[in-house]
Amino acid sequence: MGVSTRIEVRGYELDSLGHVNHAVYHQYGEVARMKAFAVAGCDWDELMRRRIGPVLLSTTVNFRAELRGGDVVDVSCAAKFGTGKTFTLEQQIVKVDGTVSAEMYGVFGVMDLDARKLFADPRATLESAGLDMGVLLDG
Template sequence: MGFGTRIEVRGYELDSLGHVNHAVYHQYAEVARMKAFVAAGCEWDELVRRRIGPVLLSTTVNFRSELRGGDVVDASCAAKFGTGKTFTLEQEIVKVDGTLSAEVYGVYGVMDLTARKLFADPRAALASAGVDVDVLLAG
């Protein structure tokens, strides 16, 4: 599924039950998102210069299997663009043994940071700033 990166669970990410705190799954997804955008040629300074910013509008995590200290996971990130002002990022957090730990679904837009409104075509807005959107796509 799209771009992926490997992450090792650290002890300080565990809750009192000995598994990864729920909020950390969002952090793992964020690591994969940021690395995917960088792999796609995104230069954050260029986005700021152009007054463009990807924004998270909603996120949902479906927990499937617990993570514990020392587990190693692959966090993926795959974009799907349609015809509207938003696009989705579908992400999976999978243990290296193949066990699905969580699915993370996010709805995003690309904001014109001057007008404080979403661009009508987020894919074109990202491409205009030098982002190779094809790198972000699923499959």
């Protein structure tokens, strides 16, 4: 499923119950998204030069199994494009033993940073800036 990033749970990410704080799941997702975009050839300086910015419009996390200090997880990131101004990035946080800890779904657009409007075709816009979106596609 797209690109995967390995992360080890650190002690300071735990809450008072001894498992990963809910907000940290979002951080894991962001780390994996940044890595996936880098693997796809994202050059953030080029995006800024072109005044293009991927933007997160909504996110949902479904928690499936707790994570505790020292757990090691793989965080996947796969894109799904349809028609319209948005696309989704689907992510899973999976322990190395195969247990799914969380599923994350984000809706994204690509913003024209001058007009402050979403581009009509986010995939074409990202590809025009040099990203190989095929690397991120699900399936």
